[in-house]
Amino acid sequence: MKIIRRKSELRDLTKNWHQTGDTIGVVLTMGALHDGHLSLVKAALSRADRVIVTIFVNPRQFNNPEDLAKYPKTEDSDARILGPLEIDVLYIPEPEEIYPTDFSTTISVSGVSAGLCGGDRPGHFDGVATVVTKLLLQTDADFTFFGEKDFQQLQVVRRVVADLDLKTEIVACPTVREDAGLAMASRNLRLEPQARNVAPGLGRALDDAANAIARGESVAQALDTARQTLRAAGFDAVDYFELRGDPDLQPLMSADRPGRLFVAAWLNGVRLIDNLPVKVGSDLPTGSDKMPEPA
Incomplete structure (x- = not known):
């Protein structure tokens, strides 16, 4: 597993992979990995020739600064957890790789983003749609894997991919639960x-x-x-x-x-x-x- 932090290095690698005919599967995360994330990684490994996992705590999808500050950041342990799965790349972009100082574009999705978390967290899905689009383009993903636990987010991403003619195929995976039935989530920590x-x-x-x-x-x-x-x-x-x-x-x-x-x-x-x-x-x-x- 190679850890990459710059999109230029990642793009050189993905270009070579596609030139040799390999497909690329991507799992987008904000870290604090659990078995739910690992189920997505395993699905990617079974579907694609090459697998990239990303970790980026996206500030634009947090409408509460305190919530952002408290979000678990466990990069070292995340890398150790992923090691045995033998993925190709762990992409942990520096903030400026996603949002350079002159960044001024926001992607907004109507319809499926209304109500539920979209109603309670203003701007949340604009932040999700924007960062997902950037990461799918930076990773040059053929497939990307999302859990159904965040079902509204899944529908927002599907809408983005369809409306913007992105080449990525969205693969939905079942919610993974703890023994007592609690849906696995990083916030459970x-x-x-x-x-x-x-x-x-x-x-x-x-x-x-x-x-x-x-x-x-x-x-x-x-x-x-x-x-x-x-x-x-x-x-x-x-x-x-x-x-x-x-x-x-x-x-x-x-x-x-x-x-x-x-x-x-x-x-x-x-x-x-x-x-x-x-x-x-x-x-x-x-x-x-x-x-x-x-x-």
């Missing part, structure tokens, strides 16, 4: 031990709501029950708990077409997000995404 015991309730609330809707309960009642359940479990606040269409992310008041439940809630000063599909006419949301029973 900030949870104190007591909060970690409470956090899996987020996934169980999603599962219960999805099952209730599948049984014919009204969406409004299922969502209201879920919000109350989270507050009773010890979550500090619920930013949203909604049913949205899949893939357009339009709000749904009834489960008359494929959709997903989305939740964002605060616990121990950490904002946790998750989602789960709801299938029309099914007794359960999905087999693979069903939450484990609490121990």
